[in-house]
Amino acid sequence: MAFFLETLIGGLMAGMLYSLVALGFVLIYKASGVFNFAQGAMVLFAALAMARFAEWIPLWTGITHPVVANGLAFIAAGGVMFAVAWLIERLVLRHLVNQEGATLLMATLGITYFLEGLGQSIFGSDVYKIDIGMPKDPIFALESMFQGGILINKEDVIAAAIAAALVAALSVFFQKTATGRALRAVADDHQAAQSIGIPLNRIWVIVWCVAGVVALVAGMIWGSKLGVQFSLATVALRALPVVILGGLTSVPGAIIGGLIIGVGEKLSEVYLGPFVGGGIEIWFAYVLALVFLLFRPQGLFGEKIIDRV
Template sequence: MAFFIETLIGGLMAGMLYSLVALGFVLIFKASGVFNFAQGALVLFAALAMARFAEWLPAWFGIESLALANVLAFLITIAIMFVAALLIERLVLRYLVNQEGATLLMATLGIAYFLEGFGQTVFGSDIYKIDVGMPKDPVLILENVFEGGILINKEDFIAAVIAATLVTLLTLFFQKTATGRALRAVADDHQAAQSIGIPLNRIWVIVWCVAGVVALVAGIIWGSKLGVQFSLATVALRALPVVILGGLTSVPGAIIGGLIIGVGEKLSEVYLGPSIGGGIEIWFAYVLALVFLLFRPQGLFGEKIIDRV
């Protein structure tokens, strides 16, 4: 029982991290109908920038404190992500309005290739580490309930808390601020939003910025777990089943989908893995999402698909 709960909690926390990447997809798809394959590249790019600036700044300016260097690097990286969002809108998306979904998807793949090449040219292609001072040691909880207690990785726990906070902040931003309302209006209906005076181009820059910040947070968390390296870009592929499971247009869907996939992956790896061979979690998530889709083709929380001739 204790082992089961331990696996479950591990899955939930891994799921929280998937949700974080999935959020980036959902935000952009909602606001502009672009299926953003570049989200993984954004995560890699942001993490690379963060890791390198945290390393360079102390060397350039003689900053002693680790915290200060990290905060400065964080701010600089946010600024870089803003510029990237602006450039992506100005140079790419602006010209591809109203194209087919597949064309836009390919365009974001182009952006992904470019960012991967550019990031590694500027910031180098070795493995870097992000050290934001997260505790690594595991703790035992609930020792009096179960025999031996439940082992929890503190780092995962903090990451999950950060992810939850970010999601709450984003929800508040979407529900309470004027910009958030404008974003939701655009998501509902581009033309209607435009006709009441919401500037589409600016909205797109804003969502890409938000997606960039989400990518940065995801990049810091994943980066401090796995190290900042090229494989970080494939994190996006792990998050895709989450997106389609939760529904492409739903923020709560991304969270719940993430938790389902996280738990499903861990449980399948532990209980199913030994009988059919290891490493199944990569495709198991997709199959799990596919089974859900067969019953609800729009995902768990997606908008209902209505067909008209």
């Protein structure tokens, strides 16, 4: 029982991190109706900015206190992501209003390769580390209930708590604020939203800025765990099944989908892996996503598409 709970908790914590990356896809889709393939590149670019600013700020300012230096690096990286979001809206999206979804999709693919190349040119292509002070030593919990207790990684707990707090804040933002309701209106119909006075360009800037902050937090956490390297962009691919499972337009769906994928990967690898030779954790999420595409393509919480003739 203790081993099962240990695996379950590990899966839930991994699922929260998947949810955090998936949120970037959901945010952009809710505002523009396009699947943003640039989200992985945004995570990588934000992580590179965070890592490099954390190195440069002590050299530029003489500030060596790690908390202050990391805080300034986070603010600087956030400013960079805001600038990236503004430029994307100004130079790309503004000229593609009311275009076909395929056109917007190709635009995000172009943004992906541009950000990857720009990140390498500005910040370098080495492997960098992000040290934000999260403890990496494991702890033993529930020792009174189970012999030896349950092994839990402190870093995973803190990372999951940060992800959960950000997800909760974004859920409230979308459901309770006027800007959040405007974002949903823009997603439903660009022309109708414009006709009632919703400034489409400003809404797109806001949502790309929010997605940039989400990418920064995701990049900071994943960079702290795995190191900042160009393979970090592929982390976003692990979030694709989460979006398919939860639904492209649902923030709660991104949360639930991430938790299901995270737990499913860990449990299947531990309990089914020995019978099939292992490696289930790599493809489990994609097979589950394929099943949903066949039988429920809108996901658990997505909106059904009803065509009336």
